[in-house]
Amino acid sequence: MSMAGNLRKVRRLGTVGGLRKVAGLTRRRRRVDLSHPARSPLGSSVVNCVAYEDGMRVPVEGELADAVERVRKSGDGFVWLGLHEPTNDEFAGIAELFDLHPLAVEDTIEAHQRPKLERYGETLFAVFKTVCYVEHEELTATSEVVDTGEIMVFLGHDFAITVRHGRHGSLGPVREELESHPLQLAKGPSAVLHGIADYVVDEYLSVVDAVQADMDLVETDVFAEHGARVDPGRIYQLKRELLELKRAVVPLGRPLLELADRPIRVVDPEIQAYFRDVADHQLRAAEQIAAFDELLNSILQAHLAQVTVAQNEDMRKITAWAAIVAVPTMVCGVYGMNFEHMPELSWRYGYPLALGVISAACLVLYRGFRRNGWL
Structure with a gap:
C-alpha cells in the first residue's frame, strides 16, 4: 500500500467516530494479537494513531500531518503513532514528516537489533527486545520455549512512534493503562517510553518464572532413580532457549540506566525517576537468567556423571559374569583336549564331580561379586 493510502487510513482513524470504533474494539479484545494480515483497524502497517493533550485523547481531523501541526501549535500535547512491521515505502513518508535519522529508520525496517538507546539530535531512538513464553505439553530436544520480537521507539518533544516486530508484544494494554x-x-x-519499558521488563519476569518451571522439571528428572536415561538433548535445548532469553534481557540494562541517570531533553525529569524501578526489575531478571545458566551447567555435569557411573556399573556386571563363565569354560576346555592319559577319565563319578566343582566355584564367585556390589 502506498504512503498516501496509509495517510488516508490515518485520516479515517482521526475522526471522532473512528476513535470510538477502535476504542470499542480494544475494550472487547484486550489482548488481541495484531500480527496477522488483518492486524490493523486501518488495513495497513499503522495500528493506531492518537493525539493527546493534557493526558487526554483529543479528536483529530485531517491527515497525520494535520494532527502533528495541531499539537505543535498548542505546544502542550503529542501524537502517538503505532505501526507493525512497516515496509520501507510505508515508513518513508513518516520518517520525512518527523525528520527521523536514516540510520535509525534502517534499523527499524530491518529489525533484528540489540536493545539500545541512541540520540539523533532532538530525537531519541530506543530498541527493546520482547519475549514470550511458548506453551508446550512436554519439553523435548526440539521444543521452542522462548519467542522473541522487537519494539522500536522514536521519541521527540511532541511525538512517540512505536514500531513492533514479531507475533506478540501488542501495545494495546500499555495504551489502555496509560490512558x-x-x-x-x-x-x-x-x-x-516508560510504559513500554515497564511492560517489556514485566514480561521478562513472567517468562523467567515460566522457564523456572521447565528448569525444575528437568532437574527432577535428572536426579530421579533412572536419571541417566534422560535425553541430554532436553538440557541442551533449554540452554539454547535460555541463551536467546539472555540476549534479549541483559543488553537492556545499560540503556535503562542511561534513562534513569543521565539528563535527556525529551525525557521528563519526573518520569526519569520511574526508570530506576524498571532497571531494578531488569537486573533481577538478568540475575535469575545467569543463575539458571549456572544451574543448567551443573545439571548437565551431574547428568554426564550419572551416565559415566551407569556405564561403570554395567561394565562391572559384565566383568563379573565373564569371570563366572570362565570357570566352566576352563574345566570343559581341559577335559575336551582328548588326551588318552588324563585323571579320572575312567572313574564312574568323575563327571558328577566335575559338574559339582564347576557349580561350587561359580556359586562362590557369584556370592563374592554380590557381596561387593558388582552384581
Whole structure:
C-alpha cells in the first residue's frame, strides 16, 4: 500500500467516530494479537494513531500531518503513532514528516537489533527486545520455549512512534493503562517510553518464572532413580532457549540506566525517576537468567556423571559374569583336549564331580561379586 493510502487510513482513524470504533474494539479484545494480515483497524502497517493533550485523547481531523501541526501549535500535547512491521515505502513518508535519522529508520525496517538507546539530535531512538513464553505439553530436544520480537521507539518533544516486530508484544494494554492515568500521560511522550519499558521488563519476569518451571522439571528428572536415561538433548535445548532469553534481557540494562541517570531533553525529569524501578526489575531478571545458566551447567555435569557411573556399573556386571563363565569354560576346555592319559577319565563319578566343582566355584564367585556390589 502506498504512503498516501496509509495517510488516508490515518485520516479515517482521526475522526471522532473512528476513535470510538477502535476504542470499542480494544475494550472487547484486550489482548488481541495484531500480527496477522488483518492486524490493523486501518488495513495497513499503522495500528493506531492518537493525539493527546493534557493526558487526554483529543479528536483529530485531517491527515497525520494535520494532527502533528495541531499539537505543535498548542505546544502542550503529542501524537502517538503505532505501526507493525512497516515496509520501507510505508515508513518513508513518516520518517520525512518527523525528520527521523536514516540510520535509525534502517534499523527499524530491518529489525533484528540489540536493545539500545541512541540520540539523533532532538530525537531519541530506543530498541527493546520482547519475549514470550511458548506453551508446550512436554519439553523435548526440539521444543521452542522462548519467542522473541522487537519494539522500536522514536521519541521527540511532541511525538512517540512505536514500531513492533514479531507475533506478540501488542501495545494495546500499555495504551489502555496509560490512558487510565492521565496525569502520568500529561508528562509527554516520555511517559509512553516508560510504559513500554515497564511492560517489556514485566514480561521478562513472567517468562523467567515460566522457564523456572521447565528448569525444575528437568532437574527432577535428572536426579530421579533412572536419571541417566534422560535425553541430554532436553538440557541442551533449554540452554539454547535460555541463551536467546539472555540476549534479549541483559543488553537492556545499560540503556535503562542511561534513562534513569543521565539528563535527556525529551525525557521528563519526573518520569526519569520511574526508570530506576524498571532497571531494578531488569537486573533481577538478568540475575535469575545467569543463575539458571549456572544451574543448567551443573545439571548437565551431574547428568554426564550419572551416565559415566551407569556405564561403570554395567561394565562391572559384565566383568563379573565373564569371570563366572570362565570357570566352566576352563574345566570343559581341559577335559575336551582328548588326551588318552588324563585323571579320572575312567572313574564312574568323575563327571558328577566335575559338574559339582564347576557349580561350587561359580556359586562362590557369584556370592563374592554380590557381596561387593558388582552384581
